[in-house]
Amino acid sequence: MGSALENYVNQVRTLSASGSYRELAEELPESLSLLARNWSILDNVLETLDMQQHSLGVLYVLLAKLHSASTANPEPVQLIQLMRDFVQRNNAEQLRYAVCAFYETCHLFTEFVVQKNLSILGIRILSRAIDQIRQLDTQLTPIHADLCLLSLKAKNFSVVLPYLDTDITDISTVAAECKTQQQQQSQHTVDANNDAKYFLLYYYYGGMIYTAVKSYERALYFFEVCITTPAMAMSHIMLEAYKKFLMVSLIVEGKIAYIPKNTQVIGRFMKPMANHYHDLVNVYANSSSEELRIIILKYSEAFTRDNNMGLAKQVATSLYKRNIQRLTKTFLTLSLSDVASRVQLSSAVEAERYILNMIKSGEIYASINQKDGMVLFKDDPEKYNSPDMFLNVQTNITQVLDQVKQINKMEEEIILNPLYVKKALGSQDDDLTSQHPKTFSGDPTD
Amino acid sequence: MHLNKYSELLERLESEEFEQVELGAEVYQQLLAIYLYQNKLANAKLLWMRIPAKLKEDKELVQLNLLNQALQNNNYADFFKHIKYEWSERVKSPVEDLLIKQRGELFRLMGSAYVSIYQHNLMELSLMSEEELKKAYVVLNWTEELDGERVILKPKVQESTPSRANDDQLLKLTEFVTFLEN
Numbered sequence: 297m298g299s300a301l302e303n304y305v306n307q308v309r310t311l312s313a314s315g316s317y318r319e320l321a322e323e324l325p326e327s328l329s330l331l332a333r334n335w336s337i338l339d340n341v342l343e344t345l346d347m348q349q350h351s352l353g354v355l356y357v358l359l360a361k362l363h364s365a366s367t368a369n370p371e372p373v374q375l376i377q378l379m380r381d382f383v384q385r386n387n388a389e390q391l392r393y394a395v396c397a398f399y400e401t402c403h404l405f406t407e408f409v410v411q412k413n414l415s416i417l418g419i420r421i422l423s424r425a426i427d428q429i430r431q432l433d434t435q436l437t438p439i440h441a442d443l444c445l446l447s448l449k450a451k452n453f454s455v456v457l458p459y460l461d462t463d464i465t466d467i468s469t470v471a472a473e474c475k476t477q478q479q480q481q482s483q484h485t486v487d488a489n490n491d492a493k494y495f496l497l498y499y500y501y502g503g504m505i506y507t508a509v510k511s512y513e514r515a516l517y518f519f520e521v522c523i524t525t526p527a528m529a530m531s532h533i534m535l536e537a538y539k540k541f542l543m544v545s546l547i548v549e550g551k552i553a554y555i556p557k558n559t560q561v562i563g564r565f566m567k568p569m570a571n572h573y574h575d576l577v578n579v580y581a582n583s584s585s586e587e588l589r590i591i592i593l594k595y596s597e598a599f600t601r602d603n604n605m606g607l608a609k610q611v612a613t614s615l616y617k618r619n620i621q622r623l624t625k626t627f628l629t630l631s632l633s634d635v636a637s638r639v640q641l642s643s644a645v646e647a648e649r650y651i652l653n654m655i656k657s658g659e660i661y662a663s664i665n666q667k668d669g670m671v672l673f674k675d676d677p678e679k680y681n682s683p684d685m686f687l688n689v690q691t692n693i694t695q696v697l698d699q700v701k702q703i704n705k706m707e708e709e710i711i712l713n714p715l716y717v718k719k720a721l722g723s724q725d726d727d728l729t730s731q732h733p734k735t736f737s738g739d740p741t742d
Numbered sequence: 743m744h745l746n747k748y749s750e751l752l753e754r755l756e757s758e759e760f761e762q763v764e765l766g767a768e769v770y771q772q773l774l775a776i777y778l779y780q781n782k783l784a785n786a787k788l789l790w791m792r793i794p795a796k797l798k799e800d801k802e803l804v805q806l807n808l809l810n811q812a813l814q815n816n817n818y819a820d821f822f823k824h825i826k827y828e829w830s831e832r833v834k835s836p837v838e839d840l841l842i843k844q845r846g847e848l849f850r851l852m853g854s855a856y857v858s859i860y861q862h863n864l865m866e867l868s869l870m871s872e873e874e875l876k877k878a879y880v881v882l883n884w885t886e887e888l889d890g891e892r893v894i895l896k897p898k899v900q901e902s903t904p905s906r907a908n909d910d911q912l913l914k915l916t917e918f919v920t921f922l923e924n
Contacts, residue, residue: 451792665857
């Protein structure tokens with residue numbers, strides 16, 4: 297056994313020294329089971345390898361350690377420290393030859409820290425891992441989903457939010473990475489099947505994170521991406537995202553947000569499975585807070601089971617606010633007790649509290665007169681003539697222009713893609729050939 | 743007073759949280775106080791959720807969380823009630839800043855949201871004595887009237903101070919003008 301491990305070390309050392317990383321990356325997967333079998337002496341192996349020079353060798357040792365974690369039961373803090381050292385000191389150039397193995401390591405690592413309840417310690421490590429492996433700042437990697445998961449588990453979003461705020465233009469998948477490296481597809485097929493899972497999870501978790509920090513509009517966008525992903529069958533991730541999508545769209549728009557037409561999956565599979573939520577949407581449309589309260593109570597078990605109860609309460613609050621907002625469109629002044637009875641709040645004092653909060657957050661413009669218990673609704677005082685507004689418009693314009701540029705660039709890339717050209721031209725050829733027989737078949741009648 | 747007054751400390755505390763296990767209550771106390779001061783209520787709420795259960799008995803943390811809940815619910819009366827507490831040295835400075843900031847906020851909000859408000863109501867909200875309150879609103883040019891027995895205050899709408907245009911904006915504007923002229 298010992299000699300087999302020695303062979304491993306020697307192989308890593310010689311091939312790394314000669315710079316034949318590709319060869320090394322192709323041979324290492326075969327040693328994985330050997331390493332995992334010898335989990336007890338892997339630390340000795342690590343001592344003989346240098347993280348910077350032999351990144352690939354260390355990567356596979358780490359992978360083996362994580363694979364055997366259930367039997368070996370390593371000291372969690374030690375393993376986390378090892379992983380932290382590795383992402384800080386490894387050689388990203390070498391990692392490029394074993395991207396899939398690196399992803400797998402990160403997934404297993406995530407599983408490990410979640411299991412040990414130490415999620416918060418993994419956040420920085422994964423963020424560093426993403427920075428190392430992604431080729432563009434706007435590339436989505438399967439590790440993103442892991443980072444989101446850890447952030448949710450640890451309830452700490454300060455690291456993950458900048459990643460979520462970046463719009464994605466490129467996706468790195470295991471399938472694509474395998475193709476570029478011409479590795480044997482077979483050993484990674486399981487992972488390749490998970491590509492869709494990690495993509496959906498990223499948008500599902502991302503939506504949840506944005507909901508937690510109350511950026512509802514952004515959350516809505518993330519859920520929308522998740523549920524409108526082209527698919528033949530429904531994933532349960534999509535179903536859960538759909539439920540949350542319905543609730544968040546009530547909070548943001550007061551109705552079901554627009555869903556692109558090309559998603560038959562929603563109508564066919566998801567709607568029947570999200571009945572409670574559709575009932576909620578229908579009741580919401582009646583604008584009666586009382587009815588809404590009753591239906592939330594009625595379905596509270598289902599909502600609690602789906603962990604959506606908190607969101608349901610937010611929906612209820614949003615209806616009160618929406619109703620008050622509606623009043624501002626009809627009335628110029630109204631007494632506080634009238635407001636309370638119209639939006640079904642219990643007392644004038646409560647109505648005053650709601651209105652005060654809404655004025656504070658800028659949702660309505662009004663002033664309260666305590667002397668005669670009236671509230672005076674006003675128009676939006678924004679006259680679009682302040683420097684602040686100018687700055688606002690300016691930044692929006694720049695954003696839109698940047699997006700147009702990005703779209704043009706991506707379109708150009710697609711047009712120049714040989715595969716696309718071949719297909720576009722090929723289908724034309726097909727059309728031509730299929731037309732020819734017709735013209736010929738018509739000929740004999742002449 | 744700048745919002746980034748505590749950012750260095752905050753950064754240090756946050757990275758401590760990311761890299762160490764078994765943190766003491768002090769780190770969480772300071773983090774919570776700073777989040778509240780910076781008005782990052784979502785962060786504060788999440789922080790409270792992730793504080794280990796056994797630390798949640800720490801008196802100062804509990805007190806800070808009362809402030810947190812009062813702010814989440816926009817409940818000024820509770821806020822000013824709970825902030826009267828013997829704070830330890832570690833959190834004293836952010837909490838004091840928070841108090842000043844919230845007082846200012848309260849008066850700004852009252853100024854914009856109310857045409858008239860009873861003095862006793864405002865005293866209840868801000869937990870200030872009559873003299874303190876008077877001192878505060880005289881500065882803002884509010885007027886007082888008598889409505890029967892009770893004093894009613896008439897806030898004056900505050901002109902929002904226009905933020906000064908920076909060089910970048912001026913440059914853009916000049917560009918526009920030159921474009922229009924040519």
